[in-house]
Amino acid sequence: MKMEIISEIVAIFRRWNTKLLRQPIFLFFSLIQPLVWFLLFTQAFSAIGDIPAFKTLTGTNSYITFFTAAVIIQTIASSALQAGIGLVNDLDSGFMDKMRVAPISKSAILFGKLFSDAISTIIQVIIILFIGLALGVNIASGVLGALMILAIAATFGIAWSGISLFIALTTKSSQTTLSVGLLTTFPLLFLSASVMPLQLLPSWVQQVAKVNPFTYIAQAFQNLIIKGFVLDSIGYAFIAILIIGVISLGASILVFQKKIS
Amino acid sequence: MDNIVVVENLSKIYGKDIVAVDGISFQVRKGEIFGFLGPNGAGKSTTIKILTTLLEKTSGKASIDGLDIDADQAKVRRIIGYCSQDVGVDDDLTARENLILQCSFHHIPKDKARSKVDELLRKVRLTEAADRRLKTFSGGMRKRLDLASSLVSDPEVLFLDEPTTGLDPQSRQDVWEYVKQLNKQGMTIFLTTQYMEEADRLADRLCIVDQGKIVAEGKPNELKANVGADKITLWFKTDDLEACEKAVKALSNLQGIEEVGKCVVGLTTTEGLIIMTKNGSAVVTQVVRALDSAGIELEQLKLTVPTLDEVFIKLTGKTLNVIERKEAVRRGRRGMRS
Numbered sequence: 001m002k003m004e005i006i007s008e009i010v011a012i013f014r015r016w017n018t019k020l021l022r023q024p025i026f027l028f029f030s031l032i033q034p035l036v037w038f039l040l041f042t043q044a045f046s047a048i049g050d051i052p053a054f055k056t057l058t059g060t061n062s063y064i065t066f067f068t069a070a071v072i073i074q075t076i077a078s079s080a081l082q083a084g085i086g087l088v089n090d091l092d093s094g095f096m097d098k099m100r101v102a103p104i105s106k107s108a109i110l111f112g113k114l115f116s117d118a119i120s121t122i123i124q125v126i127i128i129l130f131i132g133l134a135l136g137v138n139i140a141s142g143v144l145g146a147l148m149i150l151a152i153a154a155t156f157g158i159a160w161s162g163i164s165l166f167i168a169l170t171t172k173s174s175q176t177t178l179s180v181g182l183l184t185t186f187p188l189l190f191l192s193a194s195v196m197p198l199q200l201l202p203s204w205v206q207q208v209a210k211v212n213p214f215t216y217i218a219q220a221f222q223n224l225i226i227k228g229f230v231l232d233s234i235g236y237a238f239i240a241i242l243i244i245g246v247i248s249l250g251a252s253i254l255v256f257q258k259k260i261s
Numbered sequence: 262m263d264n265i266v267v268v269e270n271l272s273k274i275y276g277k278d279i280v281a282v283d284g285i286s287f288q289v290r291k292g293e294i295f296g297f298l299g300p301n302g303a304g305k306s307t308t309i310k311i312l313t314t315l316l317e318k319t320s321g322k323a324s325i326d327g328l329d330i331d332a333d334q335a336k337v338r339r340i341i342g343y344c345s346q347d348v349g350v351d352d353d354l355t356a357r358e359n360l361i362l363q364c365s366f367h368h369i370p371k372d373k374a375r376s377k378v379d380e381l382l383r384k385v386r387l388t389e390a391a392d393r394r395l396k397t398f399s400g401g402m403r404k405r406l407d408l409a410s411s412l413v414s415d416p417e418v419l420f421l422d423e424p425t426t427g428l429d430p431q432s433r434q435d436v437w438e439y440v441k442q443l444n445k446q447g448m449t450i451f452l453t454t455q456y457m458e459e460a461d462r463l464a465d466r467l468c469i470v471d472q473g474k475i476v477a478e479g480k481p482n483e484l485k486a487n488v489g490a491d492k493i494t495l496w497f498k499t500d501d502l503e504a505c506e507k508a509v510k511a512l513s514n515l516q517g518i519e520e521v522g523k524c525v526v527g528l529t530t531t532e533g534l535i536i537m538t539k540n541g542s543a544v545v546t547q548v549v550r551a552l553d554s555a556g557i558e559l560e561q562l563k564l565t566v567p568t569l570d571e572v573f574i575k576l577t578g579k580t581l582n583v584i585e586r587k588e589a590v591r592r593g594r595r596g597m598r599s
Contacts, residue, residue: 004368011365019353022394094347098410101313102366103338258317 008104012112057197059226069221070194076157081181083161084168106256121157145224162248169255194218216240264288271321281307283473296464297453304473305453313343342416348407357391367414381409401432421452457569476576485567491541492565494533498558511555
């Protein structure tokens with residue numbers, strides 16, 4: 001039984017990878033937004049790095065170095081949207097019914113998709129790190145740190161995708177899944193420590209940011225990029241990922257287990 | 262004969278009061294093609310979705326090969342195949358990749374899967390297109406692949422939900438042929454359709470359904486025989502009462518005629534003289550002979566036998582085949598399905 005679920009996940013994982021490879025243009029387009037962010041935001045806000053408190057708080061006076069974390073998070077969030085969209089497409093095309101009639105586990109259908117999305121997230125983050133490198137962003141924690149960034153990105157991507165899966169499965173509408181995702185990403189990003197160090201945010205935003213998971217992911221990335229391995233922040237990031245993952249994926253599996261039409 | 266599908270008092274209510282399936286009971290025998298004939302919204306797809314474990318029933322009982330569709334859900338899934346109205350194939354993959362994927366869903370070992378897929382591709386005549394992506398496939402090709410993909414596990418019962426809706430006539434013939442072949446090899450087939458011709462050609466037995474209820478059940482021929490007699494219609498060369506009355510007289514002694522219509526002026530230009538009989542094809546030669554010896558010249562003669570459409574009209578007061586309406590509904594379809 002245990003072996004069966006692994007082979008089911010592998011089959012579905014490979015299906016999505018094949019689909020991804022046949023739409024390379026899609027990977028390309030998903031990188032346009034982070035690039036625009038990198039180039040425009042960091043140009044417009046480069047003066048932030050000159051604020052004396054910024055350097056003491058973050059350890060760098062380069063805003064672009066600080067901002068790399070925000071670009072990665074934004075990429076993960078928009079990539080997580082795709083999990084739900086893919087599921088809705090399967091529901092619409094009738095392919096989902098074929099899978100649901102087959103003797104396979106519901107979790108395999110979801111995790112096969114999530115793992116494939118994690119692969120595409122990793123590819124995107126690698127590209128972003130290279131673009132950053134070209135723009136002068138050095139990763140203080142080195143290659144190991146970069147691998148840690150990828151690990152956080154992939155697991156956070158899976159956990160965050162759970163929210164998109166849940167919306168997709170309950171609404172069965174790609175429109176809704178897309179708009180909820182797009183509408184929440186921006187506020188969450190700006191109400192976190194991703195674009196500005198926590199202490200420089202207005203006090204009410206600080207309160208929100210402290211319960212915003214993006215803050216902990218961002219701080220882990222920022223530390224890995226600017227300072228090196230800061231175990232506390234990595235720990236907090238994984239705790240946040242675990243909490244989100246258990247809730248979002250648990251809820252998605254529960255909804256999915258029920259027979260739907 | 263053994264019953265392989267047993268349905269007792271099955272109901273499905275959507276929301277508070279939308280009754281899609283209204284307490285139906287029927288049995289499908291092992292090895293037969295069983296048809297579910299009815300218009301859009303009759304509850305056909307709902308029934309098939311409940312039986313294939315996709316949809317929760319509201320009440321009642323159903324089992325497949327002795328396995329309860331709820332309690333033994335996992336086992337039921339191992340012995341059934343299902344083709345939905347929407348063609349459930351992945352357009353980004355090739356035909357072969359689609360089938361291999363289905364094989365892995367059914368945990369078929371790799372080398373066995375490869376030969377199984379080759380065999381299925383050959384059977385649905387897609388060997389040449391096997392390595393092309395589905396984006397280039399016609400509707401008929403996609404449906405054939407869809408059929409093949411629900412057969413990778415050699416199911417005991419194959420559920421087909423409106424297998425030819427939206428197909429061109431040639432593709433429809435292909436699907437019919439293939440379904441018949443599968444049945445000859447011993448597969449039990451449950452199919453829903455809104456085409457009486459399809460039910461008539463394929464089904465060994467069928468249920469006529471309307472508004473969630475079964476209104477008739479039996480072999481197509483029995484059902485047709487029940488609605489009534491064959492009809493012979495005569496139009497005469499001369500449009501006068503005399504010829505007509507002479508004909509009525511000549512026919513009155515013939516055996517096997519149940520009822521002869523009345524002669525009215527202008528009959529030749531209107532509906533003609535109608536004769537009802539149980540056995541039209543045998544009686545028609547006698548009619549011609551009798552008229553010939555009475556010296557009555559015919560303009561035209563028509564023999565009509567009852568169709569399932571007439572069965573449906575008689576039972577429900579509605580006509581069955583409304584293709585345009587169905588297409589319109591399909592276009593706007595999403596959410597509640599029949």
